[in-house]
Amino acid sequence: xxxxxxxxxxxxxxxxxxxxxxxxxxxxxxxxxxxxxxxxxxxxxxxxxxxxxxxxxxxxxxxxxxxxxxxxxxxxxxxxxxxxxxxxxxxxxxxxxxxxxxxxxxxxxxxxxxxxxxxxxxxxxxxxxxxxxxxxxxxx
Amino acid sequence: xxxxxxxxxxxxxxxxxxxxxxxxxxxxxxxxxxxxxxxxxxxxxxxxxxxxxxxxxxxxxxxxxxxxxxxxxxxxxxxxxxxxxxxxxxxxxxxxxxxxxxxxxxxxxxxxxxxxxxxxxxxxxxxxxxxxxxxxxxxxxxxxxxxxxxxxxxxxxxxxxxxxxxxxxxxxxxxxxxxxxxxxxxxxxxxxxxxxxxxxxxxxxxxxxxxxxxxxxxxxxxxxxxxxxxxxxxxxxxxxxxxxxxxxxxxxxxxxxxxxxxxxxxxxxxxxxxxxxxxxxxxxxxxxxxxxxxxxxxxxxxxxxxxxxxxxxxxxxxxxxxxxxxxxxxxxxxxxxxxxxxxxxxxxxxxxxxxxxxxxxxxxxxxxxxxxxxxxxxxxxxxxxxxxxxxxxxxxxxxxxxxx
Ligand SMILES: Cc1ncc(COP(=O)(O)O)c(C=O)c1O
Numbered sequence: 358x359x360x361x362x363x364x365x366x367x368x369x370x371x372x373x374x375x376x377x378x379x380x381x382x383x384x385x386x387x388x389x390x391x392x393x394x395x396x397x398x399x400x401x402x403x404x405x406x407x408x409x410x411x412x413x414x415x416x417x418x419x420x421x422x423x424x425x426x427x428x429x430x431x432x433x434x435x436x437x438x439x440x441x442x443x444x445x446x447x448x449x450x451x452x453x454x455x456x457x458x459x460x461x462x463x464x465x466x467x468x469x470x471x472x473x474x475x476x477x478x479x480x481x482x483x484x485x486x487x488x489x490x491x492x493x494x495x496x497x
Numbered sequence: 498x499x500x501x502x503x504x505x506x507x508x509x510x511x512x513x514x515x516x517x518x519x520x521x522x523x524x525x526x527x528x529x530x531x532x533x534x535x536x537x538x539x540x541x542x543x544x545x546x547x548x549x550x551x552x553x554x555x556x557x558x559x560x561x562x563x564x565x566x567x568x569x570x571x572x573x574x575x576x577x578x579x580x581x582x583x584x585x586x587x588x589x590x591x592x593x594x595x596x597x598x599x600x601x602x603x604x605x606x607x608x609x610x611x612x613x614x615x616x617x618x619x620x621x622x623x624x625x626x627x628x629x630x631x632x633x634x635x636x637x638x639x640x641x642x643x644x645x646x647x648x649x650x651x652x653x654x655x656x657x658x659x660x661x662x663x664x665x666x667x668x669x670x671x672x673x674x675x676x677x678x679x680x681x682x683x684x685x686x687x688x689x690x691x692x693x694x695x696x697x698x699x700x701x702x703x704x705x706x707x708x709x710x711x712x713x714x715x716x717x718x719x720x721x722x723x724x725x726x727x728x729x730x731x732x733x734x735x736x737x738x739x740x741x742x743x744x745x746x747x748x749x750x751x752x753x754x755x756x757x758x759x760x761x762x763x764x765x766x767x768x769x770x771x772x773x774x775x776x777x778x779x780x781x782x783x784x785x786x787x788x789x790x791x792x793x794x795x796x797x798x799x800x801x802x803x804x805x806x807x808x809x810x811x812x813x814x815x816x817x818x819x820x821x822x823x824x825x826x827x828x829x830x831x832x833x834x835x836x837x838x839x840x841x842x843x844x845x846x847x848x849x850x851x852x853x854x855x856x857x858x859x860x861x862x863x864x865x866x867x868x869x870x871x872x873x874x875x876x877x878x879x880x881x882x883x884x885x886x887x888x889x890x891x892x893x894x895x896x897x898x899x900x901x
Pocket of ligand 1: 526527588589590591592618620621666668669670695697698718
């Protein structure tokens, strides 16, 4: 599936929720299901700065696509990363770099998009895209 | 008579909603809310007599200067300082601490000791570390115990003739512990050390008497006392303030300037370079007046009622740990739910319109002591109610259900 298709799928899922509580409960559950990052990658190098909670991200290139794994010590943050990883993982670096992120707004998480918000959604997106840029130069 | 409903009417912000819910504001230890009486003073300043002070011959300037100096007297009276010129207007607690730390650069020598408490805010740690780097003095730490209190025998043991300075907060911002500063000041003076008390968290609840305390420096921030942000005060004993060199150079702080030599102005202007936050100073005075109209004894006893009520209910929530269990506390409760990150709890509470602080509260050493990433901190002011605490308890239970 393309990034856009996955995003539309997520928008569909979120459209079933009536209120913030259902949305958050879903994110919390996504966070619980997030495949954990291998412990060897939970290093200070892989910590994304700008989050009040700790967030670790690891990226690997497989068949010219990037596979992301991640973890956080806060569950809502983890849910947010789970959504990002679902969108970005197993996509080509170019598609990740070009991805439009407006879907965040559409699933009612706009409040997390403020660059000054301590959960660091903006830093997370930036970091994932940085990996994509790094791998893209490597592919060329 | 203390009428909470009347008091709440003074604070326009308390009637707003957040995320569709009535605001429950429990982040008072970070910044307090502003009553209409203080807002009016701010509006009045900019509407009627905004002008630069201490230099104009015109009437507006004179009016602004009078009001600004009147505010200094209000603060002097409130803290019972001997002289008005012992009150230096600052931009806040952090500024006051840096001013003193900078001044001591020229006084301290390598091998001198300065003592700081384990309960400090980063504001009261970093400037002293910088001072130690500049002077070669040693920073020694008065340890804390499990209840979040300072271990006084360890303090006694650290004191020596090498001790030149002691820095302790009157009340810990992360835990709410009220420290025994009377004792600390007395003992420090016995070895000839100067004492700076960080009053950022005490001044919203307690009216300190700097002469009775015999403290050398006492600092506070207006924004935690119903006043504006970017405004604070430093009290310093006249003898110390005369001894310390100026912090910043500029207009206002000089007596005479030639390119060969500048002589500094008298106190307090020596430490007040440049155009200050004139409106902020005046509004700070108004905030102190407002709080005194209610009365600090009334404030403290009502807030203690809130603290006891909330503590009891929180203790009934299974898996909830309170950090900071000293008997001497202001209305601050730091806690965590087992296995749940404070950030998650804060996020859910925010969705319910409840404002709390989460994180390390600029007191990382305390969090390290308890081996936790941070806490959720609910801090109450005299305009909060038991009904709001009930809403918090319901919110925490909901957060617990959603998150575990
Ligand atoms: C104990 C303590 N010291 C210092 C500060 C810093 O105050 P300000 O940011 O107003 O300078 C705070 C504020 O949170 C505090 O709680």
